[in-house]
Amino acid sequence: MSGSLEESAPLVDAPASLTATDRAQHQSRRSSLSLKTTLAVGSACALLVGAAIVSSVNSARDASVQPLGARARSAKADAMDLEGDAATLGGDFYDFERVGGNLSCLPAMTSDYPNAMNGDDDRAHETEHKITPRDCSWYKQLHPFAQQRAKTPSSCAPANTLFVSIADSENYETAKLSTQRVVNQTCFIERYILITLDADATRKCESEKLFHCLQYADGHAFDGLVHSGGHADDLKYKQLTWFKQKVTLGLLAANVDFFIFDTDVLLFKVPDLGRLVREHPRTNVFYQQDWIGYNALYRGRYPYMQKNENAKQHHQDAWNFNSGQVFWRASPTTLKIQRLALNYGPHPMEQERVAQAINELSMKGEAHAFALSYDDYGSGCADVNKLPGETWDFGSPEVLRHMRSWTTLHCDCGLGKSPGMIMIEARLECLAKYNSEELCVGIRSAEDWEKMKEERGASLGDQERLKKLTPASITRSKMKTMLARFECVLADDGRDCSDITVLALD
Incomplete structure (x- = not known):
């Protein structure tokens, strides 16, 4: 079945978001497909003549009768009938392949990033930063799903822009709490997608019908993982946080913009992403700041750790980076950032690799990152530079009063x-x-x-x-x-x- 689909797939040009390397790999696959298609033309024409005769006889009889399976297929086809990259999903894209000795998963990952690829699904838990055949296959579902939701009309989200979170059954209730204050706003919920990691989370989502959910793979990829000790030794934590970066890669390959946030982020109101784009049109990625001192900030003292000042002096864009809230603008640059981050892995804190990739490109003038305001997109990694005897940040009435104007708060953030x-x-x-x-x-x-x-x-x-x-x-x-x-x-x-x-x- 898959072979016949590949042979008859239309030869669509590589999307504009691809780099020169991507296009070269894409073109070689197109040449192979052209040969297959040419060989199939003669037999296909003969079959079409016979089919036309049969169709003319049966068309009147079948006009008002459509089998259940055909109706279901039609609905699915409607959902897949999207513009741009989605038109190539008939086998041309998201095939896990070996190219020149290295693996690839176009258009998400080229063969130029060998440390970001793993050909064995059974070893996925040992290589949390690597794209596997299962990941690549799942991108075929993520791509049209994301593009369809990004086209939904919204009065509070820019065009082609999503809000995204990820949850297993343990964190599904947390995701509901995260969006409690905005879930009734249609303009938000129609652009919000929740990636579910196991069958229980998917069942809850489908039965409650609060969110637009997409299950990862068969819903059992993360079965058996449990939290164990601190983040550095916690296999489940590493798997889930690195999976967030795999989702990011897939969404960037789908060419949609998106604000991805952890389920422990409270949305006090819908983030005004349109304002960010208008005020910073050249920015590729907006990110939450990590450690901050709110008492220090609101009382006129230096609110950061000293190491961040050193990073600023080296002209690094991502100098206080936390991956709990990130607004990504889809482009060849952000796709390259994400490929580099996965290729740099592993690391107990995936955000360190993302920041490393951003800074490598920003110092070359290729990327432009912007730190979201800490008194708008709040961080629970607080209490920096607190004076002796001073109230802890979120126990301070003064800090709480300032929260009235905040958009979000990442409540449970940080390695410590x-x-x-x-x-x-x-x-x-x-x-x-x-x-x-x-x-x-x-x-x-x-x-x-x-x-x-x-x-x-x-x-x-x-x-x-x-x-x-x-x-x-x-x-x-x-x-x-x-x-x-x-x-x-x-x-x-x-x-x-x-x-x-x-x-x-x-």
Whole structure:
């Protein structure tokens, strides 16, 4: 079946987004297809003559009758009937091939990046940064799906632009919480796609019908992966974060712009991507800043770590880069950035490789990156340059008041966690253990919590409640806490919003 499709596929020119190398590889494949097509012409013409005779006899009878399978195929064909690159998906694109001794997956990845390719799906967990045959095959689904959604009318997203997140069953509820304040805005939800990583997340998405979801492969590629220890040794964390970069590669190859954000990012309102494009028309990629001190910022002190100042002096564009929120503009340049990042891997934190690729091209004048404003696209990697005795950033009434104008907040960010977020975790554990808000709101540090446990001992039902405080529930609790504090400062009714803590047990 696939062979006949390839032989009869129209010979479409390589898309404009491809580089010269891409075009050369594409042209060699076109020549092969032309030969196959020429050989098939004679027999195809004979078949068409006979088919025309039969068709004229049966057309009237079949005009009002369409089998169920044919109707389903027609609906799928309508969804695939897209302009540009999608017209070449009949076997011409996204075939995992060996070219000149190296592997390729055009148009996503050329053979010029051998360290970014892996020909064995069974070893995918050992090479998280490499494109596999399974990834390449899945791009055939992602490409038309993304292009179709990017064409949907929207009053709050620029043309050909998407909002994108990725979730497994563990984080599906987190994705719902992430979009809670904007999910009812049609202009957002019609341009938002959620990539589901397992069958359970897909079932939830299909049954609830909140989002436009696309499952990765067969829904079992990440089965058996569990979180283990810190990020450097956490295989599941590395697989999921690097997969985000594989999705990024596929979307750039599909030639759509997109704002991709982690599920622990709260959207207080729909990001105004159109304004970013208007104000920075030459920028290829916009990114969230990583570590920041909000007390320092709002009180006129230096808000960054010193190492970032050194990076700025070397004219590096991505000098405080966090991949939790990134707005990518599709172009040959951004496609090259992503190919380089995957080729540089592996690394426990994929964002380090993305920043490395951006900086390599920006220092050559090829790429232009822009750091999103930290008091618009917020970072939970906070508390930088806090003075002794000063309140933690997100426990500061002054910082919370500034949040009224924010668009987003990446709640659970960073290789380490800011002391303020650790304090929230301590309060959550206290609530799970003692079920007393009045008691737990007095915790101001992790040390306070350890002291309280020593003094008070275990409570009734302690083990049963603490078992429910999983890493996912801690993340959702932080998000609910920050969302509640945000709503509190919007209400402006005189309450102390900094002491609000919300527990979300599984």
